[in-house]
Amino acid sequence: FNQQLESSYAEEPNSVAVMLPTHQKVVRLAHRPTTDIDPSYHLPLTYESVPTFPDDDGKTPLVLLHRLYLSIDPAMRGWMSSARSYLPPVAINAVMRGATLSEVVAVRGASRLKVGDVVSEFAGEAGGWQEYVIVSARSVRKIETWSELVDNHQQTPRELPLTIHLSVLGTTGLTAYFGFIHVGCPRLPSETKRPEVVLVNAAAGAVGSIVCQIAKNVYGCKVIGVAGSDAKCRLLIDDLKCCDAVINYREMENEVERGAGTADPAELFALKSTEFQKRLRRVLKQIDAKGLDIVFDNVGGYQLNECLSRLNYFARVAICGAISGYNNDLTKQQTDNNVSPTGLYMKHGMAIISLRAKIQGFIVLDYIKEWSNAKKELARWVLEGKIRYQKEDIRDGLENAPSALVDLFHGNNNGKLIVKVGEQQVKRKEIVSRL
The missing domain is CATH 3.90.180.10 (Medium-chain alcohol dehydrogenases, catalytic domain)
Structure with a gap:
C-alpha cells in the first residue's frame, strides 16, 4: 500500500x-x-x-x-x-x-x-x-x-488557523446563522420602532457567542446573554461586547440550592424557575425592554420555560438544542417539572397562543444547499469585525x-x-x- x-x-x-x-x-x-x-x-x-x-x-x-x-x-x-x-x-x-x-x-x-x-x-x-x-x-x-469566500474586498486578509472551518466557517457558525436569521427572522431597527430584543441561552458557547454577535453587530438588536460563570459573562460584555445584559445562571442555581432546604429535583426545578424569572425581569428593565422578540435556545429546561413567559407579540423562538436534558434517562417516566420532551413547553402554552408566538426547531442540514452563500457572508462579517474569531x-x-x-x-x-x-x-x- x-x-x-x-x-x-x-x-x-x-x-x-x-x-x-x-x-x-x-x-x-x-x-x-x-x-x-x-x-x-x-x-x-x-x-x-x-x-x-x-x-x-x-x-x-x-x-x-x-x-x-x-x-x-x-x-x-x-x-x-x-x-x-x-x-x-x-x-x-x-x-x-x-x-x-x-x-x-x-x-x-x-x-x-x-x-x-x-x-x-x-x-x-x-x-x-x-x-x-x-x-x-x-x-x-x-x-x-479566501478568494472563494470573499470577492473584491478591500481589506487585506489575515491568516487564521484551519480550525476556523470547524467554528465560525463550519457547522457551528452555520447553525448560528440559519437558526438566528432563517428561524429567528430578525428585523433591523429601521424596519421597527425600536431594536428587537434577543435572549440567547448558552450565550458564551460556540454557537451562542456567534448568535450574540450577529444579533448585536449585524442587526442592531438588544441582546441578553445567559451563561454559566462570571468569566463567561465578562467575555460577552467586556471582550466580545455583544451583550447588553447577562444572567449568570450557575451562580443563581448555587444560591438557590444553598438556601432551598430540599434536595427534591422537582422542588429545586420550581425554585430555579422562579429565581430565573426574577432575574430575567430585572435585566429586561435594565435594558429598557418589556419582553423578548427572539429567543435562541440551546438549553431547554426552566430557562426556556421562563423565557416563554416573557415573549412579546409575534415573538420567534429558535430551538437549537436542549443540553440541560441530553443526559437525562429518557427510559424513565419524568414529570412536567423536569426536562422531558412532552413537558418542556406546556407551562406557558396558553401565552404562546395568545401572543401568536412561533416556536421552531431546526437542523443545520435543512439548509445545506445554502451553506456556500452563508459561509461567504460569515467570512465577510469576520473580515469586517462584526464577528470576532475566538481561539x-x-x-x-x-x-x-x-x-x-x-x-x-x-x-x-x-x-x-x-x-x-x-x-x-x-x-x-x-x-x-x-x-
Whole structure:
C-alpha cells in the first residue's frame, strides 16, 4: 500500500511523501449511555489497522484521509442514543460520528481532490473518531480559499488557523446563522420602532457567542446573554461586547440550592424557575425592554420555560438544542417539572397562543444547499469585525475526545471545543487558510 501512496505523491510535485503507520487509534461506541457518559465504558479507545484501498475495478474515486481535527458538539449525545432523530443512531461498535477536518494523503482514480487538500465533512461516512479512513472522493468537500469566500474586498486578509472551518466557517457558525436569521427572522431597527430584543441561552458557547454577535453587530438588536460563570459573562460584555445584559445562571442555581432546604429535583426545578424569572425581569428593565422578540435556545429546561413567559407579540423562538436534558434517562417516566420532551413547553402554552408566538426547531442540514452563500457572508462579517474569531479550546490527541465530550456537558470548555488528532503531513501553499 505504501507503494500506492508513493505513486500518488509522485504526481504531486509540491507534496512531501509520508509513510503510513500500520496501526491507528480508533474510538468506537461500545454501549449506549442512558445518563452521563463514562468515557472508557461508552467510548473506549482501540488500535486497529490503517485501511488500504480495496482490490476492485478501481472505477470509484477514493481518497485516503488523515484526520487533523474533530469537532466536539452537543448533538453527539443524541447520536449515541437509540432515540429517533434527524440522523440514524451510531451503531454499537461503529466508529463514533463527528464533524472533521482531514488531509488527503492518497487518491485513487479520477478526482477533483489532490494530495495535500484539506477537506471537511459533517457526519457522513468520512466523519469519525479515527486517524485514517478511506472514503468516496465525492463524500467530502475541500475547504474554501479566501478568494472563494470573499470577492473584491478591500481589506487585506489575515491568516487564521484551519480550525476556523470547524467554528465560525463550519457547522457551528452555520447553525448560528440559519437558526438566528432563517428561524429567528430578525428585523433591523429601521424596519421597527425600536431594536428587537434577543435572549440567547448558552450565550458564551460556540454557537451562542456567534448568535450574540450577529444579533448585536449585524442587526442592531438588544441582546441578553445567559451563561454559566462570571468569566463567561465578562467575555460577552467586556471582550466580545455583544451583550447588553447577562444572567449568570450557575451562580443563581448555587444560591438557590444553598438556601432551598430540599434536595427534591422537582422542588429545586420550581425554585430555579422562579429565581430565573426574577432575574430575567430585572435585566429586561435594565435594558429598557418589556419582553423578548427572539429567543435562541440551546438549553431547554426552566430557562426556556421562563423565557416563554416573557415573549412579546409575534415573538420567534429558535430551538437549537436542549443540553440541560441530553443526559437525562429518557427510559424513565419524568414529570412536567423536569426536562422531558412532552413537558418542556406546556407551562406557558396558553401565552404562546395568545401572543401568536412561533416556536421552531431546526437542523443545520435543512439548509445545506445554502451553506456556500452563508459561509461567504460569515467570512465577510469576520473580515469586517462584526464577528470576532475566538481561539478555540483545543484538546490534543484522539484518546482525549471522549473526556472532551464529557467536559462539554459540564461547561468545562472555553468556546468551541475541538480535538487535534494529527499534524498536517503534506505542505501545499493552496491549503493555507487565509481570512
